[in-house]
Amino acid sequence: xxxxSFYLYYNIxxxxxxxxxxxxxxxxxxxxFDDSTLYLLDQRKLPGEIEYFKASTFRDVEYAIIEMVVxxxxxxxxxxxxxxxLAALExxxxxxxxxxxxxxxxxxxxADTRPTAVNLVWAINRMExxxxxxxxxxxxxxxxxxxxxxxxxxxxDIEINRQMAKNGNExxxxxxxxxxxxxxxxxxTVDYGTALGVIRMAHQSGKNIRVYVDExxxxxxxxxxxxxxxxxxxxxxxxxxxxxxxxxxRKKEIDLVLVGADRITANGDTANKIGTYMLSELAxxxxxxxYIVAPVSTIDFSINTGEEIEIEQRSSREVTHIxxxxxxxRNMKVYNPAFDITxxxxxxxxxxxxGIIKPPLARxxxxxSTKKQKETE
Amino acid sequence: xxxxSFYLYYNIxxxxxxxxxxxxxxxxxxxxFDDSTLYLLDQRKLPGEIEYFKASTFRDVEYAIIEMVVxxxxxxxxxxxxxxxLAALExxxxxxxxxxxxxxxxxxxxADTRPTAVNLVWAINRMExxxxxxxxxxxxxxxxxxxxxxxxxxxxDIEINRQMAKNGNExxxxxxxxxxxxxxxxxxTVDYGTALGVIRMAHQSGKNIRVYVDExxxxxxxxxxxxxxxxxxxxxxxxxxxxxxxxxxRKKEIDLVLVGADRITANGDTANKIGTYMLSELAxxxxxxxYIVAPVSTIDFSINTGEEIEIEQRSSREVTHIxxxxxxxRNMKVYNPAFDITxxxxxxxxxxxxGIIKPPLARxxxxxSTKKQKETE
Numbered sequence: 242x243x244x245x246s247f248y249l250y251y252n253i254x255x256x257x258x259x260x261x262x263x264x265x266x267x268x269x270x271x272x273x274f275d276d277s278t279l280y281l282l283d284q285r286k287l288p289g290e291i292e293y294f295k296a297s298t299f300r301d302v303e304y305a306i307i308e309m310v311v312x313x314x315x316x317x318x319x320x321x322x323x324x325x326x327l328a329a330l331e332x333x334x335x336x337x338x339x340x341x342x343x344x345x346x347x348x349x350x351x352a353d354t355r356p357t358a359v360n361l362v363w364a365i366n367r368m369e370x371x372x373x374x375x376x377x378x379x380x381x382x383x384x385x386x387x388x389x390x391x392x393x394x395x396x397x398d399i400e401i402n403r404q405m406a407k408n409g410n411e412x413x414x415x416x417x418x419x420x421x422x423x424x425x426x427x428x429x430t431v432d433y434g435t436a437l438g439v440i441r442m443a444h445q446s447g448k449n450i451r452v453y454v455d456e457x458x459x460x461x462x463x464x465x466x467x468x469x470x471x472x473x474x475x476x477x478x479x480x481x482x483x484x485x486x487x488x489x490x491r492k493k494e495i496d497l498v499l500v501g502a503d504r505i506t507a508n509g510d511t512a513n514k515i516g517t518y519m520l521s522e523l524a525x526x527x528x529x530x531x532y533i534v535a536p537v538s539t540i541d542f543s544i545n546t547g548e549e550i551e552i553e554q555r556s557s558r559e560v561t562h563i564x565x566x567x568x569x570x571r572n573m574k575v576y577n578p579a580f581d582i583t584x585x586x587x588x589x590x591x592x593x594x595x596g597i598i599k600p601p602l603a604r605x606x607x608x609x610s611t612k613k614q615k616e617t618e
Numbered sequence: 619x620x621x622x623s624f625y626l627y628y629n630i631x632x633x634x635x636x637x638x639x640x641x642x643x644x645x646x647x648x649x650x651f652d653d654s655t656l657y658l659l660d661q662r663k664l665p666g667e668i669e670y671f672k673a674s675t676f677r678d679v680e681y682a683i684i685e686m687v688v689x690x691x692x693x694x695x696x697x698x699x700x701x702x703x704l705a706a707l708e709x710x711x712x713x714x715x716x717x718x719x720x721x722x723x724x725x726x727x728x729a730d731t732r733p734t735a736v737n738l739v740w741a742i743n744r745m746e747x748x749x750x751x752x753x754x755x756x757x758x759x760x761x762x763x764x765x766x767x768x769x770x771x772x773x774x775d776i777e778i779n780r781q782m783a784k785n786g787n788e789x790x791x792x793x794x795x796x797x798x799x800x801x802x803x804x805x806x807t808v809d810y811g812t813a814l815g816v817i818r819m820a821h822q823s824g825k826n827i828r829v830y831v832d833e834x835x836x837x838x839x840x841x842x843x844x845x846x847x848x849x850x851x852x853x854x855x856x857x858x859x860x861x862x863x864x865x866x867x868r869k870k871e872i873d874l875v876l877v878g879a880d881r882i883t884a885n886g887d888t889a890n891k892i893g894t895y896m897l898s899e900l901a902x903x904x905x906x907x908x909y910i911v912a913p914v915s916t917i918d919f920s921i922n923t924g925e926e927i928e929i930e931q932r933s934s935r936e937v938t939h940i941x942x943x944x945x946x947x948r949n950m951k952v953y954n955p956a957f958d959i960t961x962x963x964x965x966x967x968x969x970x971x972x973g974i975i976k977p978p979l980a981r982x983x984x985x986x987s988t989k990k991q992k993e994t995e
Binding site for chain 1: 868952
């Protein structure tokens with residue numbers, strides 16, 4: 242039903258980005274749209290293989306998000322935006338009524354791919370707004386407006402990440418040992434990264450930092466992706482199993498915890514990769530600053546607390562198998578939530594492109610919401 | 619140099635133990651000595667393959683402990699005892715002086731296989747005591763005395779585990795949800811288990827319990843071994859990634875934490891599998907009883923605090939590879955301590971075959987030490 246094509250696009254189609262000034266290093270683009278095709282760096286195959294997944298239809302995009310070819314809240318947002326455009330392209334020759342019906346139906350399918358990250362719905366809403374506001378205009382104009390909006394979402398994400406990184410860099414002192422969880426780098430975004438963006442900026446601005454990376458079971462985004470990005474960029478880093486973080490904290494080997502977010506509620510409660518909440522409790526225990534780094538698009542002002550967030554339960558196979566190898570007996574039950582909720586009271590601050598929100602987070606977030614509403618009025 | 623032979627001994631040589639009364643279930647023996655050969659259930663291959671490793675020389679035993687064919691502090695103790703016997707057998711035709719020299723040299727090699735578990739040295743010391751006290755007697759008598767002592771160590775371990783399980787079962791109420799870490803079952807001991815022995819006894823005594831098992835990265839003893847034992851015995855259980863424990867505790871899904879130990883110092887500080895300390899901090903945070911289950915042989919009265927325990931650092935490959943699959947980029951640095959230290963103040967009690975030691979642990983352990991000294995006088 243769903244046509245999936247894999248191609249090796251390494252070093253073709255301009256899929257690399259130069260790192261730093263004059264440095265002879267590159268990093269691989271997570272997302273690249275070109276000539277009606279979305280190229281996604283296949284994150285299931287890293288770090289062993291650098292391979293691009295080619296999505297030509299919105300169903301390819303649906304598959305890519307569900308199977309986590311692409312992951313990370315901001316990256317999913319931009320990917321879904323291109324997915325909406327691909328749906329519009331697919332149905333462009335239908336009569337008006339059918340065209341809108343089919344595109345909105347596709348949007349619904351894309352929005353349902355993963356329940357926790359709010360950027361997904363946010364990006365699709367932006368695309369639908371463009372669709373609805375161009376209803377009277379010709380089909381070609383609608384298509385070009387949709388592509389422009391998807392490109393805007395992607396381009397803005399890069400700018401937002403750089404601004405977050407600048408804001409975050411102010412709290413990173415020289416000689417800081419930073420713990421991070423999961424992947425929040427250029428692979429989790431369109432480029433640069435959220436929490437890993439702050440780390441990147443601290444390194445690029447000449448600060449001496451050391452990064453401890455949780456491997457982040459079950460999908461090992463820390464080991465496979467964050468470690469890959471850190472090695473690629475030459476940032477001093479050490480990989481640990483998730484349960485070793487407590488020992489490092491007790492030994493005073495961690496000065497700062499930086500993590501991303503999949504959804505932040507109005508009171509500051511934050512859904513992020515399973516294990517984040519554990520780190521927040523340990524950070525409280527050891528008085529270690531614990532910061533969330535996330536764009537404003539990750540904040541869901543429509544719900545008040547983390548209890549209202551739907552936590553995605555993923556397949557038990559993610560825990561019982563690694564690369565096809567069976568590591569648990571059959572018939573073993575598994576509890577595999579993709580995310581956990583870190584309560585606002587455990588969070589030292591939320592680093593956004595609009596600045597750093599400090600406790601009480603509910604008040605800071607309310608002020609931000611008011612500001613954003615005024616901007617769009 | 620070291621001859622290693624692998625044979626499939628499933629269902630041969632009486633390597634299964636019947637579980638329960640009248641229940642048509644078996645469990646696989648971790649250790650079995652028969653006719654100058656030590657059979658070790660190869661724990662690197664579980665749960666996929668049930669295969670026995672055949673150790674015919676003390677060098678085979680050295681290999682088996684280093685490579686973790688056999689692991690778990692009590693199991694390592696009994697294995698090393700048979701290793702001493704195999705060394706004596708190997709050198710039995712040498713003149714007196716050379717015989718003792720070679721056996722003691724072998725003991726040293728066996729004692730150096732793993733630095734943290736104290737049972738290893740304890741068992742070798744027991745074997746050397748037999749050797750030294752039979753110095754005037756004929757070689758055949760020495761050999762039979764050594765074999766008898768190794769068998770005693772193994773048999774006593776089973777009795778001790780059952781007594782610990784009885785003692786521990788008293789603190790397990792009906793309808794208890796228990797979290798455990800690593801493997802402390804029949805595979806970590808000669809039979810029955812320490813922390814998992816308590817769980818087994820609670821189940822066998824008809825209590826309704828549910829067990830949450832940390833998969834226990836990096837070597838996945840929870841997923842591979844504990845899950846295997848729980849499924850084999852039909853105890854209701856759920857597998858989780860290590861970093862999900864905090865979420866379960868917050869949701870009040872954990873009533874009790876039971877873990878084993880590799881070494882307990884005179885003040886009650888406890889070395890156990892990496893991740894144990896993390897659980898202890900979370901248990902304190904959520905007021906959840908946190909018990910160590912370990913035989914008296916795990917207590918090292920010669921050192922006062924956990925700071926004096928040498929923590930084994932294991933290969934980075936344990937973290938970067940799973941079953942030959944590369945899950946992290948090359949050149950990535952890794953911090954891979956096999957154990958961590960749980961401070962005495964985080965421990966609700968230590969369940970031993972002599973009863974449950976309650977805080978202040980230092981006093982309870984001192985009383986136990988005095989009692990043990992009087993017994994041997």
